Amino acid sequence: MEPRIQYAKTGDGVSIALTVVGSGSEVLVAADNMYGGLHLYKAALPNQVWFFDELAGRGRRVVLYDSRNVGSSEHRDTDYSDGARLADLEAVVDHVGVGQFSLYGRNYGCAAATAYAVAHPDRVKRLVLLGAFARGADFYTAVPEIAMVTRMAGASMPPEEAAIYYQSMAGIVSGFSDPEGAARTANAWRTSMSVSELAAFREAMRGTDITDLLPLVSVPTLVVFSRLNMPALLPLTREVARLIPRAEFLETGEQGSQTPDLGLLDAVDAFIRGDQAADTSGPTPAPATPSLLSGTAVILFLDIADSTALTTTLGDAAYRDKERELDAALRAAITEAGGTPVEGKVLGDGVMAVFTSARQAIGAAVRCRDLGNEAGLPLHLGIHAGDVVREGNNVHGGAVQVASRVQSAAAPGEILVSDTVRSLARTSAGVAFEDRGEHALKGIDEPQRLFAVREQD
Known part of the structure; x- marks a missing residue:
């Protein structure tokens, strides 16, 4: 079913598209990652839909949105700065009108989620960061897959090269194991923003640095690395967990697996319920960070x-x-x-x-x-x-x-x-x-x- 789109207005007048999935009493807001949380949900990408539908089905409302200049939100300029993305998140939260809620960020979305948790600790009950990194420059240089495709992209990239770029990116993410799924993903990414907007986004993200914010996080935090993600990202995510006071760190999933990371789903669900995050019983083995046993x-x-x-x-x-x-x-x-x-x-x-x-x-x-x-x-x-x-x-x-x-x-x-x-x-x-x-x-x-x-x- 097509999601019902609402619009929030930022302090600087930008219209931000959002939707609410589910009808439970608990609220989870997902900070936009890159190509638009709402946009990818509308595109019915399996790896986007199943995770948030499952969380909604477990008794909560999940808020998804597209940042400015992405997807269904207003395309006004190419401001993808940390301040602008934080303003987008603040506008979405205010529009939905929730009191306290859990906040989720993945990859690029972790910066805005962290900044919001530091600025509004009274609003955030629990913070979940998946595949986080503190500095965008490290992400672009330390992760070979990202470094390679970034060299391919440019503001003046012609349409035929753009198609190859998106197809290559989608293939990397899927491990080149699902050509049809990669084609759907590539099309969703291509329609979320223009080539020039993508180049501006990457340039802004390269300058992201939340190192000084991480020690200021005071809300309960779970930092997760899924082995379905790029392996070189693991040390960067561990660093984030180390810098956040009292953060829990967890690894889930099986590298190379073609099935969804159910351990990630169960861990996030348990954590935002207030249970032990490490309880990931199910098809996915329990956290890969070995237990510190007595x-x-x-x-x-x-x-x-x-x-x-x-x-x-x-x-x-x-x-x-x-x-x-x-x-x-x-x-x-x-x-x-x-x-x-x-x-x-x-x-x-x-x-x-x-x-x-x-x-x-x-x-x-x-x-x-x-x-x-x-x-x-x-x-x-x-x-x-x-x-x-x-x-x-x-x-x-x-x-x-x-x-x-x-x-x-x-x-x-x-x-x-x-x-x-x-x-x-x-x-x-x-x-x-x-x-x-x-x-x-x-x-x-x-x-x-x-x-x-x-x-x-």
Whole structure:
């Protein structure tokens, strides 16, 4: 059935098209992503319709809209700035006339959703960010698929090239597994905005940077990465979760799957109901971020050496940019090695991760050490193993404290491990251990014998 279109008016007089799906008492507003939430819903794209119809069918009203210069909204100029997109969202919310509501953003829509949650925390009950990134420039350079198709697009692109561009984009999104679906998607995208408007949109999004807004988010927040999305986006989404206080982070879906991400649907539904977001029982396996279980774990601590001196040398802004880039790379390396970066607070410029294997932890530490050296930000790294207790998104216990102190004892660019870790990994890690003797570690009753990780001869 064709959705009933309403129009909201922004403060600067732009007409914004919107629709409301469902009739429940709870309200979910979906911040416009790129080609218009309403426009894509009208086009009956399966991946757009099923998700919002399912959420509406679970007892809520879902508000979808097209931003200015997109779809059925007024095409007046090419202002796609963060301020303009926030104004569009504010106008939609005011027009619908809701009190408190849940707010959902995906990819490009996450910036407006975050800005609204910071500006109106009294209105937003819960915030969900899917495939988020803090800086548009990172998204356009770090995600190969986006970088490639962006090079193809230009304001003067002729119609025949535009058709190839949209078909290529749709093929990438679908994994080239559904030609008919890709053709429908390409047509919906092509009719949402002109080629010149698309070029202006991409240029505006490249300058988006919500890094400073993320720590100001005070509403309950779920940050999700679906494995059906582009893999290179994962570190950027993890960074968003890290920067939002007390945010929950979740991975869902099966990479390469041709079926909808039901785990994503269930997680979002549970979170906005107030249930545990991690309950994604169903055909999709539970979150891919491994659970931080209480019990025995191998704990890796790492921290940037002499960060104060580096800040003075590089300047605060330059240092923070390098630190953020390194942090994302470190967390990705840890995940690839089979570990779980802990999303709770860690003092200083540090990262803590837990592993089930000493071999994995040492392999991750070696890779992280190399990344720090390559970035010109050498690291102190320390590893210990013992019992931990999970508390929310963090882990605690005496073993955690020992691991932290082992890291503090390491020289810049050095990996130190406890005797416990050396014993666990002596024959499996593929490295040598240099005895550094016993150390009296601050706050630890018994001296700890430490070993430096070295390449095998």
